[in-house]
Amino acid sequence: MVPPAPRPAAGALSVFARRLGLALVTLWAAVTLSFFGLRLAAGDPLAGLLSQGLASPQQAAELRERLGLADPLLTQYARYLTGLLQGDLGRSLYTQRPVGEVIAEQAGSTVELAIAGLGMTILIGAILGLVAGSRRSTALGSGASAAAGLATALPVALTGVLILWAAMAVGRAAPAFLPLTRSDSLLLPALALGIASAGALARILEGGLQENLEAPFVLAARARGVRRGLPLIWHALRPALPLAISFLSLEAALLLGGTVVTETVFARPGLGRLLVNSILDGDFPVVQGLVLVAAAVYTLTHVAADMAAAFADPRLRDEA
Amino acid sequence: MISGLRGWLALSFAALMAGCSRTPNDVTTLTYGLTLAPTGIDPHINASAELGIPLDSVYDTLVVQDPESGKILPGLAERWEISPDGRTYTFFLRRDVRFHDGTMFAADDVVANLDYVVNPDHHSQKAVFLLGPFERAEVVDLYTVAIHLTQPFAPLLDSFSQVYLGMASPEALDAWGPAEYQFHQVGTGPYRFVEYVAEDRLILEKNSDYAWPPPTARRAQPFFDRIVFRFFEDPATRAIALENGDVDVLGEVPRHEAERLDASDGFTLTPVAIPGQPTQFLFNTTLPPTDDLRVRQALLAATDRGAIVNTVFGPMSPVAEGPLSSGLWSDPEAPVFAPFDPGEAAQLLETAGWTLGPNGRRSRDGTALKISIVTPGWGSHPEVAQLLESAWEALGAEVAVELAPGFGLLREAQTRGEYNLIGINFFGTDPDLLRPMYASDGLYNWTGYLDPSLDSMLAQAAALPLGSEERRALYLEVGRLLRSEALVLPIRDYTNLVVASDRVTGLAFAHSGWFPLLRDLQLAP
């Protein structure tokens, strides 16, 4: 996927500064894209409010004045950016509540789901990847490899429904397992969310293992007397870790997208549902705020992962 | 390193399992399901029936309705007088009532509440209409308040029994203002408002000071320390939520699942009739081809309403026979509403000039017969709309069904005006409910039908005394007119399929149907 960038000799701190600068530029571009995209394509943000009878034309005019929607688009854009720098994401058109507050209310449940989903990704991805990579050319290995391919290809909506159905069948056959299917348990939604990325992670690990199990440093380790089995696999796996970590950082942001679907299938509240509902209501400030959050999570985790990757691989660390 | 990896896995498993903790024998907390996420829950401002499910127990009303008979009984007002001209209502209030914030309830609070409702800046979507020809409210003395109307308005007592005109603490209204008050509601009811997070939860706690139950109450003190309302907007996951024990009581359970749960151990299904307008679709009389009465009549005749109700709603929902539910009002002399008769339907279309082409499609002067249906996403309207599509395509029409998932999008689609039929219905216990929908200046006149004589009948009926024979006769006449003009396609009298865990006892609903009497509800261990 994304190969770790070569480290300049100037030391970790300046690398970090450069990465952070790049992330901020990316963030700014994403904000700009969503701001102009929504405003230019959708027209009057208050049209929905007006046609729904939630405001009279006169009140809409007042609201427009108050929210500054009457100003030229560039002025509004400048004000939005200034607001962002002060941590102000604007106000919901419908409830007039601060967007930051609305998002914060729903964030907990989504973060919980995303972290659990990431845990599932690592768990399932590691198992599939290790089995496929170390038991190559056995039925078990190619089975794991095929499962990884399947997991990557299928949309979350599909695996989600499948899991829900399976849970119902299990619950009916063995009611003792029913607590696991409770919707306030994270298990099933996290499983549905995690599986999609697990396949890709498995492939990375599988590839890394295949390459490295025959590599000189692993052979050397064997000669040094490192036991076969897990210790040796761990040795062989380490070079694949930077790639796996930078992949997982990409996935962290994609998981936010996946939560939209997972929250629908398992009827959980959260940012995904907030997004879909805000889209259906035409509440632009909320939509924009959510896009910003997603982009920020993506870029920041990316920076963090780059730094982490630099320390995970001894070869890279020595260079830095 | 390996133990680190193992430790990590163990940790992540522990984190996943942590969600599954709830003590099963807790009887002090009830979890109650809501099925729609309203855009706002300020009862003075918003119109949703969903908001009343929790808030009916947060507020007290001046009068209450007997759940069975609908008779008006004392609430916060011990008694009341209506002036002979029907234009002044005087309420004599209880003197022992306290708001949840500790302030005493008195006549000026009623005035402050009504001023808040009629303030045009607050855009009340329902409460202000319940007040009808309201002129002003006046403090007569500390515990006496007079309501002045510009003309007689019989449904006023019914209105004052509804949560939309419940009494809120004016201090809280002032302190928070119309945007924030919904998150900080303060009433006088058996449960106090604790917290509301949109689309996630609403929490009530027992009001231990509650000592002014209305005569309809079966328990003096509320049973639960805490009631947690959670949202189950997706019909597909409601039965699962009940079976998982995520919720103790949940309404609007889809028909097949409701029947299955009722037959299984541990659950009881309570079908609750909701008075008001039935599940229905309104015809747009301003857009071709439904601007033609014969086309509307043909579509009615081509609809097998019994079969639709049987497929979508099952035997617990009665087929609707008019623009109001039968519990509210029925016309014994009226002929059967639009009997299913495809032959008659085809005949009507032929006379209207829509002839059948060789491809099985009807057209007139080269224009195809196209019917566009806009359906709301709730209340099984989409399923009904798709069955209408099937029936009318068999008749030779081209039918398109557009889904509007929320009320906002429904209004938007209505404003665009490109619909032949649109699904919308309101609930209530007085036939005056017809006025906003069928009067020429009605806020929800989505049929586009304008008729001064209908307007005057509706206005006249609203002014006649409740329960009078004249009033009844006038509404029957209105009903016949709506029928003969084929303005509405009624489907079924609204029935809420409420499923509750068998641990729940005392489940009963207010006369209006939607609102549970939470005060009387109990949970067995």
Next chain:
Amino acid sequence: MRTRVSLFLALAWLGLVVSGALLAPILAGTAPSQVVAEPLLRPSGWPPLGTDELGRDEWSRLLYGGRATIVASLAATALTVAIGTAAALLAQGIGGPVDATVAGGSGAALAIPSLLLALLVVAALGPGFDTLVIAVGLGLSPGFARLARSALRRERGQPYVAAASALGSGRMEIAIRHLLPNALPSLLSLATTHYAWAIGGLTTLTFLGLAGEISTPEWGSMLNAARGYLRVAPWLAWFPGASIAGTILAVHRLGDWAARLRPRG
């Protein structure tokens, strides 16, 4: 998965799906919107796959639903390929700041997951089937543009580019006349993979209930509707679910195969 058998199976499945979609009016027998029998009939005898929750022919709905899904996804992919290729050509044909803008812009757009980007488009244009095609098409564009740009760049290193440049060809001319035709196999395999993603994206959006119009059956919408009947009629979820899964896997297999056709060196 890498055997000829799997490629054969993939092609056979796609053949079935495409002919099912093309011949739907003949194969179906009944219109997908028509009530033909009792609701929730088990698949046995007639109708072949039973009936849905309203008593409509599930087989007919599956055929017509496939038609909607694969055609709309194809349209979305065409949009993605057109935008992405154009951006890549501009980047490589003009170079300098344009190249940097395309690289940076697609990078920034990638900071928004493509599902969110698609949802953003739905937010701007309102729900509806046409909107979804545009949303999926635009949502996948930044990724395609980035990959297409690299594909063209890889060709730039080839000796024939230097030769053309020495003969006096301009950057844009080289990009269109040399880079593009040589990168075509890569682009084709990329497009195939994006088609699989488009099917996933489209069915996800319709699954979320954003299709607007519900008179046309579509696999994602069918899967969504079937969720409510998982216990009483799970097959209503199996059929559209298996169709989506099979088609996505088959298209991916085709994409893998196309990727290996690419001439090396």
